[in-house]
Amino acid sequence: xxxxxxxxxxxxxxxxxxxxxxxxxxxxxxxxxxxxxxxxxxxxxxxxxxxxxxxxxxxxxxxxxxxxxxxxxxxxxxxxxxxxxxxxxxxxxxxxxxxxxxxxxxxxxxxxxxxxxxxxxxxxxxxxxxxxxxxxxxxxxxxxxxxxxxxxxxxxxxxxxxxxxxxxxxxxxxxxxxxxxxxxxxxxxxxxxxxxxxxxx
Amino acid sequence: xxxxxxxxxxxxxxxxxxxxxxxxxxxxxxxxxxxxxxxxxxxxxxxxxxxxxxxxxxxxxxxxxxxxxxxxxxxxxxxxxxxxxxxxxxxxxxxxxxxxxxxxxxxxxxxxxxxxxxxxxxxxxxxxxxxxxxxxxxxxxxxxxxxxxxxxxxxxxxxxxxxxxxxxxxxxxxxxxxxxxxxxxxxxxxxxxxxxxxxxx
Numbered sequence: 001x002x003x004x005x006x007x008x009x010x011x012x013x014x015x016x017x018x019x020x021x022x023x024x025x026x027x028x029x030x031x032x033x034x035x036x037x038x039x040x041x042x043x044x045x046x047x048x049x050x051x052x053x054x055x056x057x058x059x060x061x062x063x064x065x066x067x068x069x070x071x072x073x074x075x076x077x078x079x080x081x082x083x084x085x086x087x088x089x090x091x092x093x094x095x096x097x098x099x100x101x102x103x104x105x106x107x108x109x110x111x112x113x114x115x116x117x118x119x120x121x122x123x124x125x126x127x128x129x130x131x132x133x134x135x136x137x138x139x140x141x142x143x144x145x146x147x148x149x150x151x152x153x154x155x156x157x158x159x160x161x162x163x164x165x166x167x168x169x170x171x172x173x174x175x176x177x178x179x180x181x182x183x184x185x186x187x188x189x190x191x192x193x194x195x196x197x198x199x200x201x
Numbered sequence: 202x203x204x205x206x207x208x209x210x211x212x213x214x215x216x217x218x219x220x221x222x223x224x225x226x227x228x229x230x231x232x233x234x235x236x237x238x239x240x241x242x243x244x245x246x247x248x249x250x251x252x253x254x255x256x257x258x259x260x261x262x263x264x265x266x267x268x269x270x271x272x273x274x275x276x277x278x279x280x281x282x283x284x285x286x287x288x289x290x291x292x293x294x295x296x297x298x299x300x301x302x303x304x305x306x307x308x309x310x311x312x313x314x315x316x317x318x319x320x321x322x323x324x325x326x327x328x329x330x331x332x333x334x335x336x337x338x339x340x341x342x343x344x345x346x347x348x349x350x351x352x353x354x355x356x357x358x359x360x361x362x363x364x365x366x367x368x369x370x371x372x373x374x375x376x377x378x379x380x381x382x383x384x385x386x387x388x389x390x391x392x393x394x395x396x397x398x399x400x401x402x
Contacts, residue, residue: 009269010292013254016247021235022228033293034222035251036258036267046217047252050236053214054244057237066237068210091211092234 010036062133064109064126066091074098074107081105083140087130087159089113089147097145105143108133113151114158122158130159134166141169148175211237263334265310265327267292275299275308282306284341288331288360290314290348298346306344309334314352315359323359331360335367342370349376 018028060072084105112125146152160170175193219229261273285306313326347353361371376394
C-alpha cells in the first residue's frame with residue numbers, strides 16, 4: 001500500500017497542489033517538479049509551515065479573526081478604540097483594512113455573507129455574535145464593510161435592520177470612483193453612486 | 202521560540218508559499234487564508250504529500266528522470282525501444298513528450314543546458330553519462346530535444362560534436378510553424394526555419 005502511494009511522487013504532489021484555488025493541473029505539475037528539485041530541508045520547512053500553521057490557526061472568540069492566541073492581537077490591543085466595530089466578511093478583509101494603517105477600531109468577522117441561493121441565512125454567519133457584542137460591549141458605531149455586491153449589500157441591510165433598534169450608529173463604507181481610476185472605465189452603477197455621494201469642494 | 206514562530210500562522214504559511222515560483226506575496230496570502238479555512242485533515246494530506254513526495258523522488262541512475270524506483274518505469278519497460286534516446290533538459294520535458302503518446306524510445310535527462318554566462322559547462326550537466334550510455338548500450342539514434350533557444354541549440358551542437366565520432370545517428374527535433382498557429386504571429390526566425398524545412402506535398 002505504502003509502495004503504491006509513492007510510485008509517482010511528482011503526480012502525488014501535483015494532485016494535492018491542484019486542490020488549491022487558482023492552481024490548475026499544469027501549474028500543479030510545474031510546482032511539483034520545482035519542489036522535487038529543491039533541497040529536502042527546504043521542502044520539509046514548507047510542509048511543516050503549512051501543517052503547523054493550520055494547526056496553530058484558531059478563531060478569535062471575540063472578533064472571529066484568525067489568530068494564534070485568543071483573543072487576537074487586535075482585540076487585545078488597548079491602544080485601539082474598541083467602541084467602534086468594522087464588520088467584514090472574511091479574515092482577509094481585516095488584513096486589507098489593516099494595510100491601510102488608518103483604522104484603529106475593532107473588527108467583527110462574519111465568515112460569510114447572507115446568500116439565499118446558496119442556502120446561507122443570517123444564522124449561518126456570525127451575526128448573533130455581533131448582536132451580542134453590541135449589547136454587551138460599549139459599542140458606539142458599527143461600520144459595515146461587506147463587499148459592494150448583491151450579497152454584501154443584502155447582509156449590510158440585514159445587519160443595519162437588527163442593530164438600529166439597539167441604539168448604535170450603523171454606517172456603510174462610501175461608494176464612488178476608485179482613486180486613480182479613469183472615469184471612462186468606471187461602471188454605471190459606481191458612477192451613479194459617485195454622483196449621489198458628491199460633496200462640495 | 203516556538204511560541205514566536207506561531208504568532209502569525211497565516212504569515213508563516215504565506216512566507217513559505219511565496220518561495221514557490223510564480224507565487225507572489227498576494228497569491229501566497231490568498232492561499233494561506235484558504236488553507237487556514239480548510240479541515241485540518243486536508244492540510245495534513247497536502248503537507249504530507251509534499252514532504253513524502255520530495256523524500257520519495259530520486260533520480261533514475263540510467264536516464265536521470267525523476268522516479269520513485271530506480272531504474273525508472275520507462276527504463277525498465279521492455280516494450281520500449283531502448284536503441285533510441287531522446288535527450289531533454291528537464292524531467293518536465295519527459296512528461297511533455299510522454300503526453301504525446303507517440304515516442305516509444307528511452308530518454309536521457311541532462312538536468313540543465315550549457316550556459317557559459319551562468320557558468321554552466323558541459324561537465325555540469327549529464328553529458329558524460331550520455332556518452333557512457335552511447336558507448337555501453339546499443340544506441341542507434343540520439344534525438345536531441347533541448348529547447349530551440351540559444352542555450353538549447355548550443356547544447357545540441359556540443360552533444361552532436363562529441364557523439365558523432367562514436368558512430369551514432371544524432372538528430373534534432375524539427376523547427377517550424379506550430380500546428381494551429383497563425384502565420385501572422387509566428388516569429389521571423391521560426392518562419393525562416395519553416396521555409397528551410399519545407400517539404401513537397
